[in-house]
Amino acid sequence: MNTPVSTRQKILETAVSIVDTNGAAHLTIDAVAAAAGLSKGGVLYHFPSKRALLEAMLALLMETSALRLEKLREEPGVQLLPMIGPLIMAEQEQQPKQRAMALAILAAAAEDPSLLTPARTYIAERFREAGSDTTDAQLAHVLLLATEGLRFLDMLNLLPDGVTNRQQLFARLLELSRELPR
Amino acid sequence: MNTPVSTRQKILETAVSIVDTNGAAHLTIDAVAAAAGLSKGGVLYHFPSKRALLEAMLALLMETSALRLEKLREEPGVQLLPMIGPLIMAEQEQQPKQRAMALAILAAAAEDPSLLTPARTYIAERFREAGSDTTDAQLAHVLLLATEGLRFLDMLNLLPDGVTNRQQLFARLLELSRELPR
DNA sequence: GTCACTGTACCGTCTGGATGGTACAGTGGC
DNA sequence: GCCACTGTACCATCCAGACGGTACAGTGAC
Numbered sequence: 001m002n003t004p005v006s007t008r009q010k011i012l013e014t015a016v017s018i019v020d021t022n023g024a025a026h027l028t029i030d031a032v033a034a035a036a037g038l039s040k041g042g043v044l045y046h047f048p049s050k051r052a053l054l055e056a057m058l059a060l061l062m063e064t065s066a067l068r069l070e071k072l073r074e075e076p077g078v079q080l081l082p083m084i085g086p087l088i089m090a091e092q093e094q095q096p097k098q099r100a101m102a103l104a105i106l107a108a109a110a111e112d113p114s115l116l117t118p119a120r121t122y123i124a125e126r127f128r129e130a131g132s133d134t135t136d137a138q139l140a141h142v143l144l145l146a147t148e149g150l151r152f153l154d155m156l157n158l159l160p161d162g163v164t165n166r167q168q169l170f171a172r173l174l175e176l177s178r179e180l181p182r
Numbered sequence: 183m184n185t186p187v188s189t190r191q192k193i194l195e196t197a198v199s200i201v202d203t204n205g206a207a208h209l210t211i212d213a214v215a216a217a218a219g220l221s222k223g224g225v226l227y228h229f230p231s232k233r234a235l236l237e238a239m240l241a242l243l244m245e246t247s248a249l250r251l252e253k254l255r256e257e258p259g260v261q262l263l264p265m266i267g268p269l270i271m272a273e274q275e276q277q278p279k280q281r282a283m284a285l286a287i288l289a290a291a292a293e294d295p296s297l298l299t300p301a302r303t304y305i306a307e308r309f310r311e312a313g314s315d316t317t318d319a320q321l322a323h324v325l326l327l328a329t330e331g332l333r334f335l336d337m338l339n340l341l342p343d344g345v346t347n348r349q350q351l352f353a354r355l356l357e358l359s360r361e362l363p364r
Numbered sequence: 365g366t367c368a369c370t371g372t373a374c375c376g377t378c379t380g381g382a383t384g385g386t387a388c389a390g391t392g393g394c
Numbered sequence: 395g396c397c398a399c400t401g402t403a404c405c406a407t408c409c410a411g412a413c414g415g416t417a418c419a420g421t422g423a424c
Contacts, residue, residue: 162306
Protein backbone atom coordinates (compact mmCIF):
# COMPACT_ATOMS: atom_id res chain seq x y z
CA MET A 1 0.00 0.00 0.00
CA ASN A 2 1.88 3.00 -1.21
CA THR A 3 -0.34 5.61 0.44
CA PRO A 4 -3.22 4.98 -1.99
CA VAL A 5 -5.48 7.85 -0.97
CA SER A 6 -2.81 10.44 -1.57
CA THR A 7 -1.82 8.84 -4.87
CA ARG A 8 -5.34 9.46 -6.08
CA GLN A 9 -5.09 13.00 -4.85
CA LYS A 10 -1.69 13.41 -6.43
CA ILE A 11 -2.99 12.24 -9.80
CA LEU A 12 -5.81 14.74 -9.65
CA GLU A 13 -3.51 17.60 -8.69
CA THR A 14 -1.03 16.63 -11.37
CA ALA A 15 -3.80 16.61 -13.95
CA VAL A 16 -4.78 20.12 -12.94
CA SER A 17 -1.21 21.36 -13.16
CA ILE A 18 -0.96 20.01 -16.69
CA VAL A 19 -4.10 21.87 -17.68
CA ASP A 20 -2.61 24.98 -16.09
CA THR A 21 0.71 24.93 -17.85
CA ASN A 22 -0.01 23.16 -21.12
CA GLY A 23 -3.73 23.57 -21.68
CA ALA A 24 -6.59 21.11 -21.44
CA ALA A 25 -5.87 19.73 -24.89
CA HIS A 26 -2.61 18.29 -23.57
CA LEU A 27 -4.21 16.57 -20.62
CA THR A 28 -3.53 12.97 -21.58
CA ILE A 29 -3.30 9.89 -19.41
CA ASP A 30 0.29 9.44 -20.54
CA ALA A 31 1.17 12.98 -19.55
CA VAL A 32 -0.49 12.64 -16.15
CA ALA A 33 1.28 9.36 -15.50
CA ALA A 34 4.68 10.78 -16.41
CA ALA A 35 4.22 13.95 -14.36
CA ALA A 36 2.88 12.09 -11.34
CA GLY A 37 5.71 9.56 -11.45
CA LEU A 38 3.42 6.66 -12.22
CA SER A 39 2.96 4.32 -15.12
CA LYS A 40 0.00 4.64 -17.43
CA GLY A 41 -1.38 1.45 -15.93
CA GLY A 42 -1.09 3.03 -12.52
CA VAL A 43 -3.25 5.98 -13.47
CA LEU A 44 -5.79 3.74 -15.16
CA TYR A 45 -5.89 1.66 -12.00
CA HIS A 46 -7.30 4.63 -10.11
CA PHE A 47 -9.37 6.10 -12.92
CA PRO A 48 -10.55 3.54 -15.43
CA SER A 49 -11.01 6.13 -18.16
CA LYS A 50 -10.14 9.69 -18.98
CA ARG A 51 -13.76 10.60 -18.46
CA ALA A 52 -13.64 9.16 -14.95
CA LEU A 53 -10.54 11.22 -14.26
CA LEU A 54 -12.27 14.40 -15.39
CA GLU A 55 -15.37 13.61 -13.35
CA ALA A 56 -13.19 13.07 -10.30
CA MET A 57 -11.36 16.35 -10.88
CA LEU A 58 -14.63 18.23 -10.99
CA ALA A 59 -16.00 16.34 -8.00
CA LEU A 60 -12.89 17.17 -5.97
CA LEU A 61 -13.25 20.84 -6.84
CA MET A 62 -16.82 20.90 -5.60
CA GLU A 63 -16.13 18.78 -2.51
CA THR A 64 -13.22 20.98 -1.48
CA SER A 65 -15.28 24.07 -2.05
CA ALA A 66 -18.24 22.69 -0.10
CA LEU A 67 -15.98 21.66 2.76
CA ARG A 68 -14.39 25.08 2.96
CA LEU A 69 -17.83 26.67 3.05
CA GLU A 70 -19.00 24.34 5.77
CA LYS A 71 -16.04 25.15 7.99
CA LEU A 72 -16.38 28.87 7.41
CA ARG A 73 -20.02 28.78 8.39
CA GLU A 74 -19.13 27.23 11.73
CA GLU A 75 -16.98 30.19 12.68
CA PRO A 76 -18.87 32.47 15.10
CA GLY A 77 -18.06 35.79 13.43
CA VAL A 78 -19.11 34.53 10.04
CA GLN A 79 -22.58 33.58 11.22
CA LEU A 80 -23.47 37.24 11.50
CA LEU A 81 -22.79 37.79 7.81
CA PRO A 82 -25.36 37.27 5.07
CA MET A 83 -25.15 34.00 3.16
CA ILE A 84 -23.13 35.55 0.35
CA GLY A 85 -20.35 36.44 2.84
CA PRO A 86 -18.84 32.97 3.28
CA LEU A 87 -19.19 32.39 -0.47
CA ILE A 88 -16.88 35.33 -1.09
CA MET A 89 -14.55 34.40 1.77
CA ALA A 90 -14.28 30.81 0.61
CA GLU A 91 -13.02 32.04 -2.73
CA GLN A 92 -10.73 34.58 -1.12
CA GLU A 93 -8.92 32.29 1.28
CA GLN A 94 -8.07 29.63 -1.24
CA GLN A 95 -4.45 28.59 -1.62
CA PRO A 96 -3.08 28.82 -5.18
CA LYS A 97 -3.22 25.05 -5.54
CA GLN A 98 -6.90 24.97 -4.59
CA ARG A 99 -7.60 27.89 -6.86
CA ALA A 100 -6.01 26.05 -9.74
CA MET A 101 -8.47 23.20 -9.17
CA ALA A 102 -11.02 25.38 -10.94
CA LEU A 103 -9.21 24.45 -14.12
CA ALA A 104 -11.08 21.18 -13.82
CA ILE A 105 -14.00 23.15 -15.21
CA LEU A 106 -12.01 24.03 -18.30
CA ALA A 107 -10.75 20.50 -18.74
CA ALA A 108 -14.24 19.08 -18.45
CA ALA A 109 -15.65 21.67 -20.83
CA ALA A 110 -12.94 20.86 -23.33
CA GLU A 111 -13.52 17.14 -23.29
CA ASP A 112 -17.29 17.04 -23.08
CA PRO A 113 -19.49 19.94 -22.01
CA SER A 114 -22.03 17.51 -20.56
CA LEU A 115 -19.50 16.70 -17.85
CA LEU A 116 -20.34 20.09 -16.37
CA THR A 117 -23.86 19.06 -15.39
CA PRO A 118 -22.97 18.49 -11.72
CA ALA A 119 -21.28 21.89 -11.62
CA ARG A 120 -24.41 23.52 -12.98
CA THR A 121 -26.43 22.15 -10.09
CA TYR A 122 -23.76 23.19 -7.62
CA ILE A 123 -23.60 26.75 -8.89
CA ALA A 124 -27.38 27.09 -9.04
CA GLU A 125 -27.44 26.13 -5.35
CA ARG A 126 -24.85 28.82 -4.51
CA PHE A 127 -26.90 31.45 -6.30
CA ARG A 128 -30.00 30.32 -4.49
CA GLU A 129 -28.19 30.57 -1.15
CA ALA A 130 -26.75 33.98 -1.94
CA GLY A 131 -30.17 35.43 -2.59
CA SER A 132 -31.98 33.61 0.20
CA ASP A 133 -31.42 35.91 3.18
CA THR A 134 -31.61 39.39 1.72
CA THR A 135 -34.40 41.49 0.29
CA ASP A 136 -32.06 42.45 -2.56
CA ALA A 137 -31.25 39.05 -4.03
CA GLN A 138 -30.24 40.70 -7.28
CA LEU A 139 -27.43 42.65 -5.65
CA ALA A 140 -26.28 39.50 -3.89
CA HIS A 141 -26.17 37.81 -7.29
CA VAL A 142 -24.11 40.67 -8.68
CA LEU A 143 -21.59 40.15 -5.89
CA LEU A 144 -21.49 36.41 -6.53
CA LEU A 145 -21.04 37.07 -10.25
CA ALA A 146 -18.11 39.34 -9.49
CA THR A 147 -16.59 36.61 -7.32
CA GLU A 148 -17.00 34.12 -10.15
CA GLY A 149 -15.60 36.64 -12.62
CA LEU A 150 -12.55 36.95 -10.41
CA ARG A 151 -12.24 33.17 -10.31
CA PHE A 152 -12.43 32.71 -14.07
CA LEU A 153 -10.14 35.58 -15.00
CA ASP A 154 -7.65 34.44 -12.39
CA MET A 155 -7.81 30.86 -13.58
CA LEU A 156 -6.93 31.93 -17.11
CA ASN A 157 -4.29 34.36 -15.88
CA LEU A 158 -6.26 37.15 -17.49
CA LEU A 159 -6.36 39.34 -14.40
CA PRO A 160 -4.45 42.57 -14.90
CA ASP A 161 -2.15 42.80 -11.87
CA GLY A 162 -1.27 46.42 -12.35
CA VAL A 163 -4.85 47.61 -12.46
CA THR A 164 -6.54 45.54 -9.82
CA ASN A 165 -5.66 43.97 -6.53
CA ARG A 166 -7.17 40.65 -5.58
CA GLN A 167 -7.13 41.14 -1.83
CA GLN A 168 -8.57 44.63 -2.01
CA LEU A 169 -11.28 43.49 -4.39
CA PHE A 170 -12.27 40.67 -2.07
CA ALA A 171 -12.29 43.06 0.87
CA ARG A 172 -14.58 45.36 -1.07
CA LEU A 173 -16.87 42.54 -2.07
CA LEU A 174 -17.17 41.53 1.56
CA GLU A 175 -17.86 45.09 2.58
CA LEU A 176 -20.57 45.37 -0.06
CA SER A 177 -22.09 42.12 1.17
CA ARG A 178 -22.33 43.54 4.70
CA GLU A 179 -24.43 46.38 3.35
CA LEU A 180 -27.04 44.06 1.88
CA PRO A 181 -30.54 44.71 3.26
CA ARG A 182 -31.77 41.88 5.49
CA MET B 183 -13.85 33.71 -56.10
CA ASN B 184 -16.54 32.17 -53.95
CA THR B 185 -17.06 35.10 -51.55
CA PRO B 186 -13.72 34.54 -49.87
CA VAL B 187 -14.18 36.95 -46.99
CA SER B 188 -17.31 35.25 -45.78
CA THR B 189 -15.69 31.84 -46.11
CA ARG B 190 -13.08 32.95 -43.61
CA GLN B 191 -15.82 34.21 -41.34
CA LYS B 192 -17.79 31.02 -41.78
CA ILE B 193 -14.81 28.90 -40.80
CA LEU B 194 -14.32 30.93 -37.64
CA GLU B 195 -17.98 30.71 -36.68
CA THR B 196 -18.07 27.01 -37.42
CA ALA B 197 -15.02 26.49 -35.23
CA VAL B 198 -16.74 28.26 -32.36
CA SER B 199 -19.88 26.18 -32.76
CA ILE B 200 -17.81 23.01 -32.53
CA VAL B 201 -16.24 24.21 -29.30
CA ASP B 202 -19.72 24.98 -28.03
CA THR B 203 -21.32 21.66 -28.76
CA ASN B 204 -18.42 19.21 -28.59
CA GLY B 205 -15.80 20.92 -26.46
CA ALA B 206 -12.48 22.47 -27.34
CA ALA B 207 -10.76 19.09 -27.39
CA HIS B 208 -12.80 18.15 -30.45
CA LEU B 209 -11.93 21.28 -32.36
CA THR B 210 -9.93 19.76 -35.20
CA ILE B 211 -9.26 21.08 -38.67
CA ASP B 212 -11.06 18.05 -40.07
CA ALA B 213 -14.12 18.74 -37.95
CA VAL B 214 -14.19 22.40 -38.93
CA ALA B 215 -13.79 21.52 -42.59
CA ALA B 216 -16.60 19.01 -42.51
CA ALA B 217 -18.97 21.30 -40.60
CA ALA B 218 -18.19 24.28 -42.82
CA GLY B 219 -18.63 22.25 -46.00
CA LEU B 220 -14.98 22.52 -47.02
CA SER B 221 -12.10 20.18 -47.38
CA LYS B 222 -9.28 20.12 -44.92
CA GLY B 223 -7.04 21.71 -47.50
CA GLY B 224 -9.58 24.47 -47.91
CA VAL B 225 -9.47 25.35 -44.24
CA LEU B 226 -5.69 25.22 -44.22
CA TYR B 227 -5.66 27.57 -47.17
CA HIS B 228 -7.28 30.26 -45.02
CA PHE B 229 -5.50 29.38 -41.80
CA PRO B 230 -2.10 27.79 -42.34
CA SER B 231 -2.12 26.06 -38.97
CA LYS B 232 -4.43 25.23 -36.14
CA ARG B 233 -2.64 27.82 -34.07
CA ALA B 234 -3.37 30.46 -36.71
CA LEU B 235 -7.03 29.48 -36.62
CA LEU B 236 -7.16 29.88 -32.86
CA GLU B 237 -5.37 33.23 -33.03
CA ALA B 238 -7.88 34.41 -35.62
CA MET B 239 -10.80 33.24 -33.48
CA LEU B 240 -9.50 35.23 -30.55
CA ALA B 241 -8.71 38.24 -32.72
CA LEU B 242 -12.24 38.21 -34.15
CA LEU B 243 -13.69 38.12 -30.67
CA MET B 244 -11.70 41.17 -29.63
CA GLU B 245 -12.28 43.06 -32.89
CA THR B 246 -16.01 42.50 -32.71
CA SER B 247 -16.07 43.56 -29.11
CA ALA B 248 -13.98 46.67 -29.79
CA LEU B 249 -16.20 47.63 -32.73
CA ARG B 250 -19.34 47.26 -30.68
CA LEU B 251 -17.83 49.44 -27.98
CA GLU B 252 -16.79 52.08 -30.48
CA LYS B 253 -20.28 52.30 -31.95
CA LEU B 254 -21.91 52.45 -28.55
CA ARG B 255 -19.66 55.32 -27.50
CA GLU B 256 -20.79 57.34 -30.47
CA GLU B 257 -24.39 57.26 -29.32
CA PRO B 258 -25.32 60.53 -27.65
CA GLY B 259 -27.10 59.11 -24.61
CA VAL B 260 -24.25 56.78 -23.85
CA GLN B 261 -21.73 59.58 -23.65
CA LEU B 262 -23.29 60.72 -20.41
CA LEU B 263 -22.57 57.40 -18.75
CA PRO B 264 -19.32 56.56 -17.00
CA MET B 265 -16.83 54.51 -19.01
CA ILE B 266 -17.98 51.24 -17.44
CA GLY B 267 -21.47 51.84 -18.88
CA PRO B 268 -20.78 50.93 -22.51
CA LEU B 269 -18.64 47.99 -21.34
CA ILE B 270 -21.69 46.53 -19.65
CA MET B 271 -24.01 47.44 -22.52
CA ALA B 272 -21.70 45.91 -25.09
CA GLU B 273 -21.90 42.61 -23.27
CA GLN B 274 -25.64 42.93 -22.81
CA GLU B 275 -26.63 43.61 -26.38
CA GLN B 276 -24.67 40.75 -27.91
CA GLN B 277 -26.49 38.27 -30.10
CA PRO B 278 -26.13 34.61 -29.06
CA LYS B 279 -23.72 33.98 -31.93
CA GLN B 280 -21.47 36.80 -30.83
CA ARG B 281 -21.68 35.69 -27.25
CA ALA B 282 -20.58 32.22 -28.27
CA MET B 283 -17.45 33.75 -29.79
CA ALA B 284 -16.15 34.02 -26.24
CA LEU B 285 -15.59 30.29 -26.48
CA ALA B 286 -12.51 31.23 -28.49
CA ILE B 287 -10.98 31.97 -25.10
CA LEU B 288 -11.61 28.40 -23.98
CA ALA B 289 -10.31 26.94 -27.21
CA ALA B 290 -7.15 29.01 -27.02
CA ALA B 291 -6.62 28.15 -23.37
CA ALA B 292 -7.05 24.48 -24.16
CA GLU B 293 -4.54 24.44 -26.98
CA ASP B 294 -1.89 26.74 -25.56
CA PRO B 295 -2.43 29.19 -22.71
CA SER B 296 0.15 31.54 -24.21
CA LEU B 297 -2.31 32.24 -27.02
CA LEU B 298 -4.25 34.28 -24.49
CA THR B 299 -1.58 36.96 -24.27
CA PRO B 300 -3.42 39.41 -26.58
CA ALA B 301 -6.59 38.89 -24.56
CA ARG B 302 -4.72 39.72 -21.38
CA THR B 303 -3.71 43.07 -22.81
CA TYR B 304 -7.22 43.71 -24.07
CA ILE B 305 -8.81 42.97 -20.72
CA ALA B 306 -6.27 45.04 -18.83
CA GLU B 307 -7.20 47.97 -21.06
CA ARG B 308 -10.90 47.51 -20.29
CA PHE B 309 -10.21 47.50 -16.55
CA ARG B 310 -8.10 50.61 -16.90
CA GLU B 311 -10.91 52.34 -18.81
CA ALA B 312 -13.54 51.26 -16.31
CA GLY B 313 -11.66 52.84 -13.45
CA SER B 314 -10.51 55.93 -15.29
CA ASP B 315 -13.43 58.30 -14.82
CA THR B 316 -14.67 57.60 -11.34
CA THR B 317 -13.29 58.23 -7.89
CA ASP B 318 -14.30 54.69 -6.94
CA ALA B 319 -12.35 52.65 -9.46
CA GLN B 320 -12.64 49.61 -7.23
CA LEU B 321 -16.42 49.58 -7.46
CA ALA B 322 -16.20 50.01 -11.22
CA HIS B 323 -13.91 46.98 -11.28
CA VAL B 324 -16.41 45.00 -9.23
CA LEU B 325 -19.06 45.79 -11.83
CA LEU B 326 -16.76 44.79 -14.66
CA LEU B 327 -15.91 41.58 -12.84
CA ALA B 328 -19.59 40.79 -12.50
CA THR B 329 -20.04 41.39 -16.23
CA GLU B 330 -17.16 39.04 -16.96
CA GLY B 331 -18.55 36.52 -14.50
CA LEU B 332 -21.82 36.62 -16.38
CA ARG B 333 -19.96 36.10 -19.64
CA PHE B 334 -17.98 33.09 -18.44
CA LEU B 335 -20.85 31.36 -16.67
CA ASP B 336 -23.06 31.93 -19.67
CA MET B 337 -20.43 30.65 -22.05
CA LEU B 338 -20.18 27.38 -20.14
CA ASN B 339 -23.95 27.15 -19.74
CA LEU B 340 -23.46 27.27 -16.00
CA LEU B 341 -25.93 30.10 -15.40
CA PRO B 342 -28.90 28.98 -13.35
CA ASP B 343 -31.91 30.20 -15.33
CA GLY B 344 -34.40 29.72 -12.58
CA VAL B 345 -32.48 31.77 -10.06
CA THR B 346 -31.19 34.66 -12.11
CA ASN B 347 -32.32 36.69 -15.07
CA ARG B 348 -29.75 37.94 -17.55
CA GLN B 349 -31.60 41.02 -18.65
CA GLN B 350 -32.49 42.09 -15.14
CA LEU B 351 -28.92 41.56 -14.00
CA PHE B 352 -27.59 43.70 -16.82
CA ALA B 353 -30.14 46.39 -16.03
CA ARG B 354 -29.03 46.34 -12.42
CA LEU B 355 -25.36 46.51 -13.38
CA LEU B 356 -26.09 49.54 -15.54
CA GLU B 357 -28.03 51.15 -12.73
CA LEU B 358 -25.16 50.58 -10.32
CA SER B 359 -22.76 52.06 -12.85
CA ARG B 360 -24.83 55.25 -13.00
CA GLU B 361 -24.42 55.65 -9.25
CA LEU B 362 -20.63 55.66 -9.49
CA PRO B 363 -19.08 58.84 -8.03
CA ARG B 364 -17.52 61.05 -10.72
C1' DG C 365 -8.72 38.79 -79.38
C1' DT C 366 -5.90 35.40 -77.92
C1' DC C 367 -2.22 33.54 -75.54
C1' DA C 368 0.80 32.96 -71.60
C1' DC C 369 0.90 33.51 -67.11
C1' DT C 370 -0.43 34.62 -62.18
C1' DG C 371 -3.02 34.38 -58.01
C1' DT C 372 -6.96 32.70 -55.53
C1' DA C 373 -9.63 29.19 -53.71
C1' DC C 374 -10.02 25.27 -53.05
C1' DC C 375 -9.95 19.28 -53.16
C1' DG C 376 -8.15 14.61 -51.95
C1' DT C 377 -4.59 11.89 -50.25
C1' DC C 378 -0.89 10.56 -47.36
C1' DT C 379 2.18 10.11 -43.36
C1' DG C 380 4.09 10.19 -38.86
C1' DG C 381 3.03 10.74 -34.42
C1' DA C 382 -0.06 11.00 -30.52
C1' DT C 383 -3.81 9.02 -27.87
C1' DG C 384 -7.29 6.18 -25.30
C1' DG C 385 -7.75 1.95 -23.91
C1' DT C 386 -6.77 -3.24 -23.28
C1' DA C 387 -4.27 -7.14 -21.62
C1' DC C 388 -1.44 -9.31 -18.75
C1' DA C 389 2.64 -10.96 -16.31
C1' DG C 390 5.32 -9.54 -12.52
C1' DT C 391 6.66 -7.34 -7.86
C1' DG C 392 7.14 -5.64 -3.30
C1' DG C 393 5.12 -4.24 1.03
C1' DC C 394 1.87 -5.39 4.62
C1' DG D 395 -2.52 -13.56 -0.18
C1' DC D 396 -3.91 -9.22 -1.81
C1' DC D 397 -3.38 -4.48 -2.64
C1' DA D 398 -1.22 -1.13 -5.31
C1' DC D 399 0.95 -0.77 -8.42
C1' DT D 400 5.02 -1.39 -12.69
C1' DG D 401 6.22 -2.41 -17.33
C1' DT D 402 5.55 -3.90 -21.79
C1' DA D 403 3.21 -4.82 -25.69
C1' DC D 404 -0.27 -3.76 -28.54
C1' DC D 405 -4.33 -1.91 -31.24
C1' DA D 406 -7.47 1.23 -33.54
C1' DT D 407 -8.28 5.71 -34.19
C1' DC D 408 -7.45 10.46 -34.61
C1' DC D 409 -5.00 14.37 -36.00
C1' DA D 410 -1.86 18.19 -37.88
C1' DG D 411 0.29 19.29 -41.56
C1' DA D 412 2.43 18.58 -46.10
C1' DC D 413 1.74 17.93 -50.84
C1' DG D 414 0.17 17.58 -55.52
C1' DG D 415 -3.31 18.77 -58.20
C1' DT D 416 -7.68 21.31 -60.17
C1' DA D 417 -10.59 25.06 -61.62
C1' DC D 418 -10.94 29.47 -62.94
C1' DA D 419 -10.86 34.54 -62.99
C1' DG D 420 -8.05 38.19 -64.18
C1' DT D 421 -4.06 40.63 -66.54
C1' DG D 422 -0.95 42.30 -69.71
C1' DA D 423 1.79 41.78 -73.85
C1' DC D 424 1.39 41.28 -78.67
